[in-house]
Amino acid sequence: MYWEKSPNSTHDLAANAMSRNRFRFIMQNLHCSNNANLDIQDKFLKVEPLIDAMNQSFIDLAPQEKFHNLDESMVPYYGRHGAKQFIRGKPIRWGYKF
Known part of the structure; x- marks a missing residue:
């Protein structure tokens, strides 16, 4: 929706930074794990390394609140x-x- 032309859904910062086709190309070719070592029982195995890295970053950068x-x-x-x-x-x- 960032690249739509309607005034209530466009986001100029994202639309001007990257084209829609470039974004789709990156998302299609972004791989987080090896497909040869997949366990079909785990539904999120392909993105698990990305989720783990993001969780660690969130823990490191989160404000230290109780x-x-x-x-x-x-x-x-x-x-x-x-x-x-x-x-x-x-x-x-x-x-x-x-």
Whole structure:
């Protein structure tokens, strides 16, 4: 949506920094793990090294507070994946729950 022309959804900083096709090329070719060593039971094995690195960065850079408050949200997704959830009566019914 960063590259849309409608005034309520465009984001000039992202749209001017990189073209949509360049972003898609990077996302298609970004690999975090070796496909030869996959365990089909683990649904997030391909992105697990990226998630681990991001979690470590968040721990290192997070403010040192005694309590942190986290909320859950749904990320819309309409494709096919085993981790996708359906929640009836919500504005975003199909997607990933974070």
